[in-house]
Amino acid sequence: MGGWAIAVHGGAGVDPNLPEERQEEAKRLLTRCLEMGVAALRSKSLSAVDVVELVVRELESDPLFNSGRGSALTAKGTVEMEASIMDGPKRRCGAVSGVSTVKNPISLARLVMDKSPHSYLAFGGAEEFARQQGVEVVDNDYFITEDNLQMLKLAKEANKIVDPNNRPRDMRCKCRGRNQRHYFSIANERTPHQCLCTRNRRLRGGGQRGQVRGRDIHWGLMNKMSGRIGDSPLIGAGTYACNLCGVSCTGEGEAIIRGTLARDVAAVMEYKGLKLKKQWIGW
Ligand code: GLY
Numbered sequence: 001m002g003g004w005a006i007a008v009h010g011g012a013g014v015d016p017n018l019p020e021e022r023q024e025e026a027k028r029l030l031t032r033c034l035e036m037g038v039a040a041l042r043s044k045s046l047s048a049v050d051v052v053e054l055v056v057r058e059l060e061s062d063p064l065f066n067s068g069r070g071s072a073l074t075a076k077g078t079v080e081m082e083a084s085i086m087d088g089p090k091r092r093c094g095a096v097s098g099v100s101t102v103k104n105p106i107s108l109a110r111l112v113m114d115k116s117p118h119s120y121l122a123f124g125g126a127e128e129f130a131r132q133q134g135v136e137v138v139d140n141d142y143f144i145t146e147d148n149l150q151m152l153k154l155a156k157e158a159n160k161i162v163d164p165n166n167r168p169r170d171m172r173c174k175c176r177g178r179n180q181r182h183y184f185s186i187a188n189e190r191t192p193h194q195c196l197c198t199r200n201r202r203l204r205g206g207g208q209r210g211q212v213r214g215r216d217i218h219w220g221l222m223n224k225m226s227g228r229i230g231d232s233p234l235i236g237a238g239t240y241a242c243n244l245c246g247v248s249c250t251g252e253g254e255a256i257i258r259g260t261l262a263r264d265v266a267a268v269m270e271y272k273g274l275k276l277k278k279q280w281i282g283w
Contacts, residue, residue: 004048005276006037008055010065011250026064033058049087049110052246056083056106063145068104071143073152074226079143080123082233083109088241095233098123101137102130109233111135120233148222155223221253231256236263244269245276 010030037055040046046054060068060083071079083105084095094113097120102108111133112121121129130137155161221230230253231238238249240262247262256262268274 004041006034006041006051006055007246007248008034008037008059009248009250010059022064029059029062029064049085052085053106053110056085057104060104060106063147069143070145070148072222072224073144073148074228075152075156075223076226077144077149077152078226079140080226080228081105081143082230084120084233084235084239085109085113086235086239086241086246087113088246089243091242093119093235093239093241095120095235095239096122096126097229097233098227099126099130100140100143101127103136103138103142108133108135119235122229151222161221161223230254231261236260238262240266242266242270244274 008030010026033055036058037051040051040054041048056067059065062068063070066072067083068081071081074080078100080098080100081102082095082097082099084093085106086093092113094109094111094116096102096105096108096112099105099108108126108130112118112126112129115133116129221228224230231249232253233239234257237257237260238253240247245266247265249256249261
């Protein structure tokens with residue numbers, strides 16, 4: 001089968017409260033990653049799997065996206081990352097969960113696929129394998145950003161699991177992101193909305209109270225339980241690839257797992273004989 005296609009995402013949706021500069025920054029980064037992938041595919045110097053690894057490493061290195069540096073924090077304030085990769089035509093795959101020192105979890109997932117007899121390693125065993133393979137490791141602190149610590153603090157105060165980027169409409173702070181620091185609000189039954197703008201003002205109108213519903217847009221939930229595994233490393237749930245397509249889901253991991261979404265999408269294509277369309281879906 002000739003030809004290629006590439007899709008890059010940094011999670012579902014755009015938080016309307018995210019200051020415009022940061023939205024633009026995120027789009028620039030995604031565009032850069034996409035262009036990097038396109039250039040590599042055009043040059044034919046790398047395989048499709050190499051390109052996936054290359055591009056995801058780039059996203060992992062940027063704290064703007066919730067993978068690698070800037071990952072969502074567990075309730076303990078630590079980072080437990082996960083990643084997966086799949087070579088569709090060969091039906092090979094590799095995944096990791098619960099890694100806390102591996103700078104680029106996607107590369108470890110690749111090594112699980114290429115250099116281990118298994119498809120999926122987690123926690124201590126994955127870390128051990130990382131050291132055997134000589135991948136770059138860093139302190140857990142490397143992944144933790146000031147912004148995420150603040151989000152965790154608010155999530156804990158509300159005793160909720162939170163996706164900072166995809167709040168239900170009634171949860172959005174009325175500051176409307178005029179302040180650079182503002183991109184997060186939270187509330188529960190007792191606490192009205194708060195935001196991280198420097199004034200940290202309390203919003204008027206108790207009617208704005210509501211439940212924070214955890215929903216992830218990119219690879220992790222803030223204040224998740226330690227040990228929680230999302231859809232991202234689960235082949236068939238968050239990730240799947242075959243000779244027709246590659247699927248990478250984003251959204252609430254628990255729902256995606258229950259729906260085995262990625263495999264379903266591939267199966268629909270397979271059973272209906274669908275093909276990828278040549279089109280650009282962007283912003
Ligand atoms: N969709 C990513 C997660 O729930 O962890």
